[in-house]
Amino acid sequence: MVRRAFHERNIPCPYPRCLKFCGNRAGLTMHLRIHTQTPRRSVSPVPSTSDPGSPGRRSPSTAGGGDVIIEGGPPEPLAVRRTEWHPDLDGRICDKDGNFLPPGTAPPPPEPRDDDDYSPYRDALEFHLADLLYRKVQMPAGAIDELLQIWAATNLHSDPPFADHHDLYDTIDSTNLGHVPWQSFEVSYSLPVDPTDPTPWKRKPYTVYFRDPRLVLHNQLANPDFKSEIDLAPKRVYAADGTREYEDFMSGNWAWQQANEIAEDPQTHGSVFVPTILGSDKTTVSVATGQNDFYPLYLSNGLVHNNVRRAHRNAVSLIGFLAIPKTDREYDGSEEFRNFRRQLFHGSLAHIMESLRPGMTTPEVVRFGDGHYRRVVYGLGPYITDYPEQVLLTCVVQGWCSRCTASNDDLDGEGGRRTQEHTEALFDLFEHKRLWDEYGIVGAALPFTWHFPRADIHKLISPDILHQIIKGTFKDHLVTWVGQYLVAQHGKKKAAQIMADIDRRIAAVPPFPGLRRFPEGRNFKQWTGDDYKALMKVYLPAIEGHVPPQMLRAFSAFLDFCYLVRRNVIDESTLTVINDALARYHQERVIFQQCGVCPDGFSLPRQHSLTHYHYLITQFGAPNGLCSSITESKHIKAVKEPWRRSSRNNALEQILTINDRLDKLAAARVDFTERGMLSAAAARSLPLEAAAAVHMGAAPNNDDDDDLAASDVRDILGEVKLAKMPFRGYPRAPDALGAHTNIPTLTSLIRRYLYARDNRDADLDISTIPLSTCPDAPRSVNAYPSAAATFYAPSDQSGLHGALRERIRAVRSWRRNAPRYDCVLTEASEAPGFRGLNVARVLLFLSFKHAGTTHECAVVTWFSPISTEPCPDVGMWMVKPDTDDRGRRRIMDIISIRSILRGVHLIPIFGDKFLPRGFKYSDSLDSFKAYYVNKYADHHSHEIIF
Template structure:
């Protein structure tokens, strides 16, 4: 949407079965840049406000509205039309495994054949529910509000009493009837089962852990994958065929998994091994596993869930959890007395049990990995599907177990554990490992190659499966939690205690904490990653700041949703820059080499950075295979079901809860597809418990950008110009508004003649004031809806959360022809309002301006620095059309070497400091535009 400065632009029962692999587990094996589509804007109406701008009085307690629908006008203006998807370049599809539609028997259909009806049920058939009310009530009570059975019965009793007046009953008798209806749902059914292992050792002197039988709860993965494939919710966001995408400049691009090398290479191999697979659909199966703790107070209650997905859906579908990432196994967690904590036999047993459990559970997929099986796809067509093992999402400790390597070694390459910061060595491969195991003793394998010869990966008996190839990059645990929080932040603290006395270091650490908390509260951000750099600047040497700046640049580069060759070169350059700059920690003796031992930077998590380019070329954008997906899935699949349980034998209750949630989700999709429910009847795109009402994912058609005022005007403010100017203590408000309107009229006339508007002309014009506006923009690299859309609230309220004022900052676009922040400025929103003139609606923002310091970003932090724009000693204030704003901006003060006074209120920052960093790490979209 064009913008201009000041310009208007327009189950079933859980089943228990015996373990199919007697002797589990030891005897199982014997072979030991964003473009801003805006118009340029000019600054012809700079008027200085007295005292630095308006001081708005406190609002009444009910004035802080948080409406989700925004228009800001008594008669809402029409919504902007959806923007067309940008050209994504030419796609060259795989010539053989090209996903030709077939019938249920696997016979290929003629080109252009329509898909058969998905289900023959009538459009008024709500089975197993009686009607729409029953389904919506069951969905609301069980999924959305998660009401307890006792409260459900109380609600239904009141409902029945009210209906008795009309000789009628409520929709259900009690909670049991609701649960029975959900359990009777056939779509999305994948019942849980249980395997029980045989004891490892039954001798009298065997340890207790060896005598036990262990339960592994699981769902048939073939059934789960079939349900994922038969989900019309993914239609339009689902790739049936691997492809190579080339942009208009002839450069290769990588984004979703099917655009990367792994899928294409495996399709070549499948077709070469079996030409009868011609016309089949390639379906790579994703896995994820990670332990999670649900309660510390009751004795570290842990579960080890495993998740399954497929690589055909686009990454945004997987991140949005639209029934594409499903729990399919809860692995056993052997525990014993503390004396066995460091027992090699017990550790080896746990690893073997892990792999044997996965191998047994996944056995039903093996036939579909050898010969195609017929499955229905999201578009309704049947296809001959060939399964394959794709990426396994896991943090580093889990990767160590999966790869059967020694702790401290790399699971992807053969670099020595003592020199992981050197050059990339040869990649680990299944064939190489088997040759080494055949040629060397276990001790040599352990010490020289980092291989645990006792472990045979679960992939051993599956076609084309190589665990080393499957292990994906992990942004959350490798980079953010590992390299940043555990390493760099810790090293900064260690430096302070090396360079200063304990008392001085304690004081500096407290100052960093105050700065971080000050930044965090000021912008309501939650991640230290976003605000850490300005917090340490001035308190540590610039070399440390620059090293962390290079690291953060790498973090934000690899978080992108789409990559081209230039971006991959930038990723490599960021790694080289970080490796060069982190030497400051060695120079300052924070990190030291061990003589004859490990290098100072021989750290597996930091070493993983060198594999990211290859990982992107293999699997596409790392955000689609990140453990943040499974971490967030823990909430809905493990933690919330555990809280809903009785805590006694909770696992079976949790599994039943998961099963019911899956059935409700599948029923919703079925009813929407049959036209019985509107398409807007969808699950939330964000966790409703996150407490963030300032923005989040949004499932709306894509638009280039849209900024609208809140639905409800604030009724305490005067409606007319003179009274409003007095109320906000801005005598020049009428002059500012007249200058703004003149600028708008001149723009509409397409004339070079200057326009003048007398302020008195607006005396009788009603003005509506608002406390927030919503920006909607395309940001697929951030948490967003399935179409890549995200929303953000810009607040301008004198009473934020019933306490202090909040006046947010925003990016205002000045020149679309200049890249990034060079074509923008930062403004602080002082008032949001609207008015009508000659039938034209004008949504506006009264703003203070900040100007750039220098012609380039700060060389230390890589961030632009701005300062308030002054005329004399007054801050420059103007009125902008709301279309001039792009999105919110986050400013962090330039603290320097001085300490923040204890108790200094964060909400005075924009008035108290003289210069500010434009935080390009606030989120990924900001990072792309604020460089």
């Protein structure tokens, strides 16, 4: 029987922010089933202070014959998600002198400025040219001069906006907005040095550059770009069933506990608790020209939502460059030099953060992005960094855990939480050697947090998904162990053959939006964080048949853990599933010990850190807001690109200047936007930007060229739209189009589709309906190369409001190469998870008019589940193509694109057979009898299929 989609979507949901609260927890399909029953009445929810700008009551509409939501009538009882705010540190508004004002008082008016005041720029064109040349194109000074000379020569009636690059730079430098000046101080070895001591590092001064973190926080808090994406008080979020949910940083227990301590002083009541979020990590900008290392320090605040911090919209600021002491190899490993490096690190941090100390106990008045003044109390919050820097921060010995006292010989054994109080007590009892050997404590240095109130570094180490899970456990451990197992089991020669087959399987994976392809498998040297993440999505099916099933189960459990902790909202039920996945992983990974790969067990700090994730999620909210991928991404804009723009001579000073100018341009852009001056000006500047893009060799911005893109749309659960333009040169008549696209039954498919639309309630197999009873086919049909699916996917690299747009393609030639026909998910029933979904492969997108109605459709072939449960080893659902009675021809059907949920990724079930050399990935979806539904293709896929 030919299938039909269960429900056609695009019905607005009547609940405010339902996408964020319901779609993320229960999955998109479950949300649809909850909120699209018929008949049903929409309700006016109680406005939530956690959602300023909630639309309140919406006007539902119907779409394409979907279920109808009835507006009006008495509201039904409804359990709602609720937020409880801290009762004392609740962020009350005040005047600039700190006197509290009644709720609802309007903010003081901003300083009056003309609507066309683009100071220090003369007009919008001048600002956009400066922003384009300096930030977007990063044009060298000589090229700027050449461009302006050409401008002057070709526009005889007007002068160019800038005389030369000096004029451009001076204009940017004269911007007052967003400016926090750079400062520096020197640190050197302070103990007496014997004149005969040849140690070079003892006589060198080390310069540290920094910006006042207090002023940087003022700029962040005053940024109007964040005014609707900020929490002014610690909060506890409860789901409709009364269980806790953890999302943004302020929803964790740590912020609430800090507020309780601060509130012991009545003078702080009504203030905003502003926790800092620091991050640091050495980065190398070039190896070919010498080891050029920099040590940037970043600052964010805990009030902004996680999605804002991940988006890098100036919610993460560069505030310093720490010194990197170096010496000869003769002295590099000495204990004295290592202790000096620790003391230099902690002393520098303490000095940089000193300006915040007074405001940690006495509130100060700060203006916020909504124009109101509020009292603020600062506090040191989580520190984002990888494991080597975690032990440096906590003054813990390498190999020990920075959060608990578990022995380095048995990290999976018993151990209590490390605290500053416990360490102080040990200092009073034992000498340094015993502290080092028995407790893993470095006694020669004190963490910088000891100088600040309410700060315990052991409680501030954040979870690090990138280095602990993706790079650490997955790449450095599990993938490496598989290679070692193959060598131990089969010998080097046979293992090399198997590894080559695994590489061919990885290379044979079909394309998918946002999925990096590995044409040569995983056999390359320069790995990035994105490479690790991409390999995680396809590695498990590639090793099936070459390793024992227990290893597959270990990988599956670990990947589930990884994807679960990466969710944007984590509720108590998800925490339970996270614990179960981790327990399964610990149970299954013993196969590596039993086969001799890890004979001594698993006393590995990065794997041990996974046991702390449950607690850290309850403390700090969803870990994706505190991952070192945030700071590593910031390295590119703040360090690596400025270094490439420098002359390499005194590069650090040039990097500071470049960052200062970029901050000023960003602040000016936000100011002009807030005053309503930028949107119209931006439209006028588009031709200029397009011309520059062509000049620099960039492709024009065409939506149809994007496979995957973040989307900043609001209030949308999910929709699928055809490409903007149909195929050019394709026949319009159905018979001719069917012949052209190798779909000879296209006309009959369209007619039976129209019959099904007119007889929706009939439970019948429409493939048996005589064509004589079906409506006539339309005379003209448009064929399209793709459709764009936009859906709420906050756990992925989505837009600011959690939306993601992916391109679903059906083309005979993709990038002048092989054909590409993507697969999609459609709704099939009300069953939960994948049981309520269908998998189809799109052969053609088309639209036509019939009886005054425009129909947007897709010609598809179907896949059916092989079992009622996922594969017990790989953990993925298995499907096979639907074929005719002879098993030779895949069954075709036409569905409305409104029934498409989103794209889906299928990976062949390779079994234990070797893949032939030269196999093309473009043939994968046509060449195998069964496929895995890849729930690891992205986080949204995992959420709705898991």
